Amino acid sequence: MxxxxxxxxxxxxxxxxxxxxxxxxxxxxxxxxxxxxxxxxxxxxxxxxxxxxxxxxxxxxxxxxxxxxxxxxxxxxxxxxxxxxxxxxxxxxxxxxxxxxxxxxxxxxxxxxxxxxxxxxxxxxxxxxxxxNSYEKIIDRRKEIEPKDFGLDNKYELLIYAAIRTKKKELLNKYLDKKMSQPVMGITQSEYLKPDSNEIDEQTFLQRLKSFALTGDFTNIEKKWQQHPDKINCLQHWVWQNGGFRIYPDL
Incomplete structure (x- = not known):
């Protein structure tokens, strides 16, 4: 072993x-x-x-x-x-x-x-x-996820999405404020060498979410996502399952 x-x-x-x-x-x-x-x-x-x-x-x-x-x-x-x-x-x-x-x-x-x-x-x-393994569990256990300091572990991004999915207005505004106070995300070497051609202006996007979050306008937040050209695409990838590879839609 x-x-x-x-x-x-x-x-x-x-x-x-x-x-x-x-x-x-x-x-x-x-x-x-x-x-x-x-x-x-x-x-x-x-x-x-x-x-x-x-x-x-x-x-x-x-x-x-x-x-x-x-x-x-x-x-x-x-x-x-x-x-x-x-x-x-x-x-x-x-x-x-x-x-x-x-x-x-x-x-x-x-x-x-x-x-x-x-x-x-x-x-x-x-x-x-x-x-x-669900947005509800993430919110329930949010204290375990909230970063002790603002490092490059990209935790607030997950908490923002969980607050949106569970429609927690106060938490959403709290996490957006934390994120926007220092919006730099840690990235992998692969992201640096081959950035996505559909990358967006993160700060502008977060500010737009914040304008909706202030009034708890989750409907427009959902619409904002749907407007993205870089939503889930139709490429394929291979998944190993039950002793062999199967083709699934790309994540």
């Missing part, structure tokens, strides 16, 4: 990228119901539950063997449509109550590591996702 290993065999540098690709394919084959999106430096494993995208991101540091593992919970109609946008970012180590287990080495034992991470996803991570 990977967690029992005392010594790891390092990969040759030329083997890192092809091994990372195989690692992603193997990992998604071990967990039913998840789709995979992968670049040379990032693996995203995701599934759709109650209009929320639950995802595990595995990011390879540039020129390094180190893998960072984090989770994300994001509305499927979030106003930033880049597939690698992350909200409510939580390191795997926080979920496991083991802060040393947030990063992992990609070594010759990569297959054992895939089995280990698949087990963590099917146990601790899915238990964590279960606690926040």
């Amino acid at each position: 990977w967690e029992d290993l005392k010594v790891y065999k390092q990969l040759d540098k030329t083997d890192i990228n092809p091994t990372f690709k195989k690692f992603g394919s193997n990992l998604v084959s071990l967990i039913d119901g998840y789709s995979i999106d992968q670049t040379a430096s990032l693996i995203k494993l995701s599934r759709l539950v109650n209009q929320l995208e639950q995802a595990v991101f595995i990011e390879k540091d540039k020129g390094s063997y180190n893998l960072k593992v984090r989770t994300s919970i994001k509305p499927v109609d979030f106003y930033r449509r880049h597939k690698f946008t992350m909200l409510n970012i939580v390191p795997l180590g926080d979920i496991m109550n083991n802060h040393r287990r947030t990063s992992y080495p990609l070594t010759q034992e990569w297959n054992n590591l895939a089995i280990y991470l698949a087990t963590r996803i099917k146990t601790e991570v899915e238990h964590y996702f279960q606690k926040y």
